[in-house]
Amino acid sequence: MRKINFSAGPSTLPLEILEHARNELCDYQGKGYSIMEISHRSKVFEEIHFGAMKRAKEIYGLDDDYEVLFLHGGASLQFAMIPMNLSLGGICEYANTGVWTSKAIKEAQILGVDVKVVASSEDDKFNHIPNIDFSDHADYAYICSNNTIYGTQFKDYPKTKSPLIVDASSDFFSKKVDFSNIALFYGGIQKNAGISGLSCVFIRKDMIERSRQKKLTSMLKYAIHVENQSLYNTPPTFAIYIFDLETKWILKQGGLDQIYDRNLKKAIMLYDCIDSSEGFYQGHAYKKDRSLMNVSFSINKDLDPIFVQEAEKEGLIGLKGHRILGGIRASIYNAITLEQVQILCEFMKEFRRKYQ
Known part of the structure; x- marks a missing residue:
C-alpha cells in the first residue's frame, strides 16, 4: 500500500508518472534500452530534452524573449550563479522572507556583491511577507515566491523597474505567473516538477547579454549554457526525462x-x-x-x-x-x-x- 507523502521535497510524484517511468525503465519505447543508458546527444534523448523545454515555456505562456536552461546544483547553486552573472557593480536588492533568501544573501555577500536587504520578516520568525520597496535602479531585485519552512507565499510579485529575480522552487508549476517584469525565474524541480538533481531556469535575453560580458568559468556562466542548449556537459538525463513527463501531465490536467x-x-x-x-x-x-x-x-x-x-x-x-x-x-x-x-x-x- 502506497503512503500519502506530505514531504517538502523531494516530494510525491503523480502515480501515473511513476508507473510510466517504471514501464520504460529497462525498455524505453520498445527500443531495447533504458533512457539512462543512451547518449545525451542522441536523437532519442534530444527529443525529450527539447520537448521538455518547449512544454515548460508553453505551460507558463512564454515567448522567445526567454530561454530555458536545465542546470545542475539544484536551486542552491543559483544563489551564487545569479550574482556572478547578473550583478553590474551596483546594488543588488533582496527581500529576506525565509531561510532560502537568507542563504542567497549570504552567497552574494561572499562574492563581494553590494547587497541591500530592503525588507525582512526575520524578527517575526518569517511568519509573513513584509512590505517591500525595491528601488528602480538596482542591478536586480530578488525574492523567493514561496517559503517552504514557514509556509508563506507571495500572492502577487512586486512591481519594479529593476529586473526581478524569482526563486520559485516551492511553487514551480503550481499557478500562472505574470512574467512582465521577471528577468530570471528558477526552481529546483524536486517539489512540483520532478526529482532532485535538476534546476530549471527561465532567463530573459537581456540577462543573457549581461552574462556574456562576464569573465566566468564556463560551467557557471548562463551564456555558455544558453549557447549550448543546456548540453554543454552531460546533463542529469533521467531527471530531465521525469521533468518531461511532468510537463505532459500538467498539460493533460x-x-x-x-x-x-x-x-x-x-x-x-x-x-x-x-x-x-x-x-x-x-x-x-x-x-x-x-x-x-x-x-x-x-x-x-x-x-x-x-x-x-x-x-x-x-x-x-x-x-x-x-x-x-x-x-x-x-x-x-x-x-x-x-x-x-x-x-x-x-x-x-x-x-x-x-x-x-
Missing part, C-alpha cells in the same frame, strides 16, 4: 488554471481544519500570506511528535516540521490529491478528539 484551482481547494480544506480547531492547531503564517504549497502548524511541544508518529501509523508520512521551526508541516504539492488532504483532515479531527 488542463494546464495551470486547473492545477491552481485544485491547489486552492486543497489549501482551503486544510486551513479550515486548522482554523476550526478552537486553538488546538495553530498555524504559523499570517492568514493573508499563507502558502498553498506548505502548511506549517503546531499543537504543542508534547503533542507534535506524537501527531507525527500516529500519522505515520496511518500511512501519512513527511509531516514532521523542519528542524529550524519544528512543529508540523504538510506539503500539498500538485501531486497530492484533494482526497488525500481530506484523509489528513479526518486524521487531524480524530487526533484532536483523542488528545484535546
Whole structure:
C-alpha cells in the first residue's frame, strides 16, 4: 500500500508518472534500452530534452524573449550563479522572507556583491511577507515566491523597474505567473516538477547579454549554457526525462488554471481544519500570506511528535516540521490529491478528539 507523502521535497510524484517511468525503465519505447543508458546527444534523448523545454515555456505562456536552461546544483547553486552573472557593480536588492533568501544573501555577500536587504520578516520568525520597496535602479531585485519552512507565499510579485529575480522552487508549476517584469525565474524541480538533481531556469535575453560580458568559468556562466542548449556537459538525463513527463501531465490536467484551482481547494480544506480547531492547531503564517504549497502548524511541544508518529501509523508520512521551526508541516504539492488532504483532515479531527 502506497503512503500519502506530505514531504517538502523531494516530494510525491503523480502515480501515473511513476508507473510510466517504471514501464520504460529497462525498455524505453520498445527500443531495447533504458533512457539512462543512451547518449545525451542522441536523437532519442534530444527529443525529450527539447520537448521538455518547449512544454515548460508553453505551460507558463512564454515567448522567445526567454530561454530555458536545465542546470545542475539544484536551486542552491543559483544563489551564487545569479550574482556572478547578473550583478553590474551596483546594488543588488533582496527581500529576506525565509531561510532560502537568507542563504542567497549570504552567497552574494561572499562574492563581494553590494547587497541591500530592503525588507525582512526575520524578527517575526518569517511568519509573513513584509512590505517591500525595491528601488528602480538596482542591478536586480530578488525574492523567493514561496517559503517552504514557514509556509508563506507571495500572492502577487512586486512591481519594479529593476529586473526581478524569482526563486520559485516551492511553487514551480503550481499557478500562472505574470512574467512582465521577471528577468530570471528558477526552481529546483524536486517539489512540483520532478526529482532532485535538476534546476530549471527561465532567463530573459537581456540577462543573457549581461552574462556574456562576464569573465566566468564556463560551467557557471548562463551564456555558455544558453549557447549550448543546456548540453554543454552531460546533463542529469533521467531527471530531465521525469521533468518531461511532468510537463505532459500538467498539460493533460488542463494546464495551470486547473492545477491552481485544485491547489486552492486543497489549501482551503486544510486551513479550515486548522482554523476550526478552537486553538488546538495553530498555524504559523499570517492568514493573508499563507502558502498553498506548505502548511506549517503546531499543537504543542508534547503533542507534535506524537501527531507525527500516529500519522505515520496511518500511512501519512513527511509531516514532521523542519528542524529550524519544528512543529508540523504538510506539503500539498500538485501531486497530492484533494482526497488525500481530506484523509489528513479526518486524521487531524480524530487526533484532536483523542488528545484535546
